[in-house]
Amino acid sequence: MKRGYINRIVFGATILLFIAxxxxxxxxxxxxxxxxxxxxxxxxxxxxxxxxxxxxYTDSIREGFVMVTAKHSDQILYFKIKNNTVKFTPxxxxxxxxxxxxxxxxxTFVNSKGExxxxxxxxxxxxxxxxxxxxxxxxxxxxxxxEMGLYQRDLESFKQSAxxxxxxxxxxxxxxxxxxxxxxxxxxxxxxxxxxxxxxxxVNGVMEKLNTKTPQTISALVYPSWHPTNxxxxxxxxDTKQTFYVNNPDKIEVFDYKSDVVxxxxxxxxxxxxxxxxxxxSFETFPTFSxxxxxxxxxxxxxTRMPHNLEQVKYALCAIExxxxxxxxxxxxxxxxxxxxxxxxxxxxxxxxxxLLFTVGNYGNFHIWHKSSNLWLYDINTGECENARRWNSMxxxxxxSWSSNSRWVVFSTRRDDNLHTRxxxxxxxxxxxxxRPFMLPQEDPMHNKRLMKSYNIPEFVNGKIDEKGxxxxxxTSAIDLxxxxxxPTDMTSGASVKK
Numbered sequence: 435m436k437r438g439y440i441n442r443i444v445f446g447a448t449i450l451l452f453i454a455x456x457x458x459x460x461x462x463x464x465x466x467x468x469x470x471x472x473x474x475x476x477x478x479x480x481x482x483x484x485x486x487x488x489x490x491y492t493d494s495i496r497e498g499f500v501m502v503t504a505k506h507s508d509q510i511l512y513f514k515i516k517n518n519t520v521k522f523t524p525x526x527x528x529x530x531x532x533x534x535x536x537x538x539x540x541x542t543f544v545n546s547k548g549e550x551x552x553x554x555x556x557x558x559x560x561x562x563x564x565x566x567x568x569x570x571x572x573x574x575x576x577x578x579x580x581e582m583g584l585y586q587r588d589l590e591s592f593k594q595s596a597x598x599x600x601x602x603x604x605x606x607x608x609x610x611x612x613x614x615x616x617x618x619x620x621x622x623x624x625x626x627x628x629x630x631x632x633x634x635x636x637v638n639g640v641m642e643k644l645n646t647k648t649p650q651t652i653s654a655l656v657y658p659s660w661h662p663t664n665x666x667x668x669x670x671x672x673d674t675k676q677t678f679y680v681n682n683p684d685k686i687e688v689f690d691y692k693s694d695v696v697x698x699x700x701x702x703x704x705x706x707x708x709x710x711x712x713x714x715x716s717f718e719t720f721p722t723f724s725x726x727x728x729x730x731x732x733x734x735x736x737x738t739r740m741p742h743n744l745e746q747v748k749y750a751l752c753a754i755e756x757x758x759x760x761x762x763x764x765x766x767x768x769x770x771x772x773x774x775x776x777x778x779x780x781x782x783x784x785x786x787x788x789x790l791l792f793t794v795g796n797y798g799n800f801h802i803w804h805k806s807s808n809l810w811l812y813d814i815n816t817g818e819c820e821n822a823r824r825w826n827s828m829x830x831x832x833x834x835s836w837s838s839n840s841r842w843v844v845f846s847t848r849r850d851d852n853l854h855t856r857x858x859x860x861x862x863x864x865x866x867x868x869x870r871p872f873m874l875p876q877e878d879p880m881h882n883k884r885l886m887k888s889y890n891i892p893e894f895v896n897g898k899i900d901e902k903g904x905x906x907x908x909x910t911s912a913i914d915l916x917x918x919x920x921x922p923t924d925m926t927s928g929a930s931v932k933k
Contacts, residue, residue: 460499460512463548470494470543470551473879477554480861480869482563482842483531484590487522488556488872491879498545502530505555506537515543519879524591536560557869559861561841563589564616566898567857567874568597570609570890574853584611584623586899592877595901598623602903603630611891612667614660615785616838618899622658622667625906632912634902637664637700641905645912648705650921652692659722663758667698668721668730677741688800689747691740693719695732699761704918708763710754712921717747719799720780723756724814725787730756730763731770733779733799745797751778751790751812761918770812771819777801778810780833784840789862790814791822791834791843802832802846802855809834809845813866824868825860835893844892845871855888 469477472490481488498515511530513520530539535558542553567589572582583599600606606627614620614637622635633644633655646655646669655669673692678685695711695718698704711718711730714737721732733749740747750772755764771778771792779799781792790812793801801807809822809831825831827849834845841862846855850873861869874889876882 460501460544461548462501462542462544462550464550466549466551468552469554472543473883474873474875476556476872478556478870479872480557480559481531481859481872482561482861483535483558484528484562484565485531486589486591486875487524487527488875489519489521489877489879491519492543493518494551495543495545498543501542501544501550503540503542504530504534504537505540506534509533515545521877531558534558559841559863559869561839563842563859564837564894564896565589566618566895567844567892568611568613568895568899569857569892570611571887572890573886574855574888580605582608584608584902586895587874588898589874592875595898596903597899598902598906603627603906606630609891610656610658611893612658612660613893613895614664614667615662616894616896617664618895618897620660620664621899624654624656630906630909632909634906634909635667635700641902641909643909643912644703645914646698648915648917650917651696652694655696655698657720661697661723661758662725662727665700666723666727666758666761667700668695668723668732669698670695670719670721670732672719675741683805684803686803687741687744687798688803689741689744689798690717690719692737693717695719695721695730697721697730697756697761698915699918702918703913703915705915706761706763706918707921708754710763710765710767717749717799719749722781722783724753725783725785727758728756729753731781731783731790733781734767735777735799747797747799748773748775748777749779749799751781751792770817771810776806781812782834782836783814784836785838786840788814788840789866791836793832793834794821802830805829805848807832809843811866822860822868825858825871830855833891837894838896842894844874844894846889846892850882854882854885855890856882857889857892 472492476488500513502511538555540553543551566586568586584597587594608625611623619639633646651671652673653671656672657670659668671694672690677687696705696707717735734752735747735749751770753768776794777797794810795801795804795807807830808826811822812819830848832846843860850856857874858871860871
């Protein structure tokens with residue numbers, strides 16, 4: 435027999451063997467009556483159709499495959515498990531979710547022996563999520579920090595880019611970034627340092643540097659909330675202290691000796707306030723505007739000696755009318771939530787004006803360190819209030835913000851390792867039904883197990899933010915703020931009452 439003929443037979447046999455191997459590579463031979471543990475745990479979560487691939491890690495399977503099926507169609511996709519990790523092809527993932535809006539997708543993990551674990555589902559919502567989320571990355575507060583920065587993450591991919599890093603500003607502290615209507619052209623953040631100290635505000639893309647400490651206020655401006663017109667920004671002013679526990683599950687305590695609330699007019703560089711927001715009798719903090727801009731929500735507690743009476747401080751969730759035309763406040767403060775056993779903080783209103791999401795802990799207002807902290811939902815139309823149990827865990831849930839379409843909430847939580855805050859995203863339907871939240875996906879699913887920094891102040895943004903380092907380094911002298919009218923002597927700054 436000729437050598438060439440023999441070679442063709444061997445080559446043909448090899449092709450047939452390869453085809454046979456491929457046809458059997460996704461064969462399921464038996465079943466294991468338990469689910470395959472994965473990290474992050476996306477089982478049963480509700481996700482937007484434009485989210486990046488939910489790559490997963492599993493200790494149970496080193497080599498194998500994942501079979502993905504759509505329950506409402508005959509679509510079947512296979513993805514390889516390699517080195518305990520499944521990474522979904524971006525294009526296939528995107529097409530899969532697009533084709534299954536409003537439906538469930540089923541995932542079956544199969545090991546190299548053909549043994550299939552019990553399948554689980556992920557729900558795909560019909561509503562998209564904003565393209566970006568912005569956050570600060572910083573070491574946990576019980577460590578000394580050196581490097582920090584503000585970053586933005588493209589939620590449709592895994593791309594993270596810097597808004598500004600403190601290595602560009604002499605390693606200063608930067609915090610409290612905020613956006614007007616989730617618009618990258620309307621934003622602010624503070625820098626606390628000697629050389630670059632100030633509040634940097636961009637209105638329609640134009641930056642101003644502000645000196646926000648005045649003789650009438652106890653501090654520079656702190657926690658912000660933009661008015662829906664972007665003309666006003668509500669701020670708290672706080673005399674904040676920090677202490678550490680020796681033997682307590684809550685490692686750190688942060689509290690205010692004094693605090694007030696003001697509203698800044700970005701056009702006139704003036705501040706306005708009212709006795710109900712700026713008094714010695716109360717601690718007022720964490721303001722936020724309603725969706726129509728005619729109400730200012732805030733948190734308030736009776737002033738007391740601090741930190742001696744810290745565990746007795748219970749903040750109530752309050753509201754006061756605000757007239758955007760005259761810059762005047764109403765005379766009456768409405769109390770929306772008040773409890774003798776818990777304390778409310780961090781109110782945030784959904785853009786559709788339907789819900790107010792806030793955090794509730796046992797006492798105080800800095801719940802990012804309180805294991806008792808949970809998210810609560812207040813229905814603005816009915817006045818009903820409920821624990822957002824679907825989103826909560828046994829550990830800390832704290833800072834949160836709404837997506838543009840009011841269907842998604844991003845929040846920080848310590849549920850992953852009890853040390854670092856991670857970002858989770860929860861779904862809420864138009865009728866108020868909540869979906870199981872999911873961790874912000876990463877290209878390497880074990881990324882958050884190795885990351886020694888915390889995510890801080892997650893904020894949805896509907897476009898990419900330009901890098902701000904050059905503008906900040908070259909900013910001119912700061913604009914001094916002032917009050918529009920004299921502050922009466924009985925309103926001077928909410929001081930602690932000695933009791």
